[in-house]
Amino acid sequence: MKILSFHRKHPFPAILSELQEKISRHMVKQPWNCYEDVGCLCVKQDAFDLYREDFLRYNPTVEENVTVRIHAADEIPWGVKYVGAERKWKKGMGKGVKIAVIDTGIARDHYELRDRVKGGVDLVGGKRNGHGTHVAGIIVAEMNQEGIVGVSPEAHLYDVRAFREDGTASLSHILRAIHWSIVNEMDMINMSFGMEGYSEALDRMIQRASRQGIVMVASAGNSGGEVEYPARYSGVIGVGAIDQEGKLADFSSRGKGMNVKAPGVGIKSTWPGNTFRTLNGTSMAAPHVTGLLALRLGRKKKIASRV
The missing domain is CATH 3.40.50.200 (Peptidase S8/S53 domain)
Structure with missing residues (x-):
């Protein structure tokens, strides 16, 4: 999975609409989770690979879906x-x-x-x-x-x-x-x-x-x-x-x-x-x-x- 954050200067609703139109022709299920209020998409890897140029058209920040751990620790008796x-x-x-x-x-x-x-x-x-x-x-x-x-x-x-x-x-x-x-x-x-x-x-x-x-x-x-x-x-x-x-x-x-x-x-x-x-x-x-x-x-x- 890739996490995309679009620049705040770009109209995110317009970007989202364009991407949806492009992808809906070929994919049955929604290939991402959308956080419209912050301009972010969590995109499935296969969809990102297939429509890479479309996703990168607006130069978003692209991040890996890294593992995050709780701040737990072993108790040392x-x-x-x-x-x-x-x-x-x-x-x-x-x-x-x-x-x-x-x-x-x-x-x-x-x-x-x-x-x-x-x-x-x-x-x-x-x-x-x-x-x-x-x-x-x-x-x-x-x-x-x-x-x-x-x-x-x-x-x-x-x-x-x-x-x-x-x-x-x-x-x-x-x-x-x-x-x-x-x-x-x-x-x-x-x-x-x-x-x-x-x-x-x-x-x-x-x-x-x-x-x-x-x-x-x-x-x-x-x-x-x-x-x-x-x-x-x-x-x-x-x-x-x-x-x-x-x-x-x-x-x-x-x-x-x-x-x-x-x-x-x-x-x-x-x-x-x-x-x-x-x-x-x-x-x-x-x-x-x-x-x-x-x-x-x-x-x-x-x-x-x-x-």
């Missing part, structure tokens, strides 16, 4: 701001980094996530709860001028579902989930879960993933006491939760195994049904760190690709 993700986006947004989220499953149809989830596996079946979707949004909620934005909005997420709707999983499913991540060559694994006791089998699987170069991030726990496993294992980055003042949250586990702290209080993120929810927990802190490390890894991949 306080946690994403706190970890300094915005400054790092200038050097990349985690593009191409493969992150496995071992959790309760992800609502892949959420408009913030549907283009970011690239695959995965469901090891348990049945209904899901929103925990995994919330974790996913913190990492990769898309920069699309709607909703929120995650820490690494161009990373590739993999939905590795090992937890049932009630938020529990068997150790065997956790082992399978990590093994799947190894076989499918993930760059990172986010583990927003924990257990109190040590497991030899889980330790071995963690070490196997570490030897392959997979970066693993886990939540410290919400008991206010000792850090749980897998965050306590060597080779895993254990994450405690802080509030907006930078203080360690009362519920956050602490001590040996808590390697870093990240936002985990009042965290807004994606929720099933194309909605959002605000939650507290070290489960919310871990994906902030996962996202930050994905930004760093994405930059390395970008540099390597140039060599």
Whole structure:
């Protein structure tokens, strides 16, 4: 479509009458929208091409039918701001980094996530709860001028579902989930879960993933006491939760195994049904760190690709 604005010195009604007479002989439908009081026509492209000389006879200003956007913007949650993700986006947004989220499953149809989830596996079946979707949004909620934005909005997420709707999983499913991540060559694994006791089998699987170069991030726990496993294992980055003042949250586990702290209080993120929810927990802190490390890894991949 072309938009034509005729000079105010020319009698627009006369111009319009002449054009109508010329075109009506060959066209059944009106090929334009007319705004007579301002001397403008919005002309269909085929009509403009066919009668170009007639339209241009009076030297109108001709404009393309450009796209106009609302002044909308993604909300940047306080946690994403706190970890300094915005400054790092200038050097990349985690593009191409493969992150496995071992959790309760992800609502892949959420408009913030549907283009970011690239695959995965469901090891348990049945209904899901929103925990995994919330974790996913913190990492990769898309920069699309709607909703929120995650820490690494161009990373590739993999939905590795090992937890049932009630938020529990068997150790065997956790082992399978990590093994799947190894076989499918993930760059990172986010583990927003924990257990109190040590497991030899889980330790071995963690070490196997570490030897392959997979970066693993886990939540410290919400008991206010000792850090749980897998965050306590060597080779895993254990994450405690802080509030907006930078203080360690009362519920956050602490001590040996808590390697870093990240936002985990009042965290807004994606929720099933194309909605959002605000939650507290070290489960919310871990994906902030996962996202930050994905930004760093994405930059390395970008540099390597140039060599």
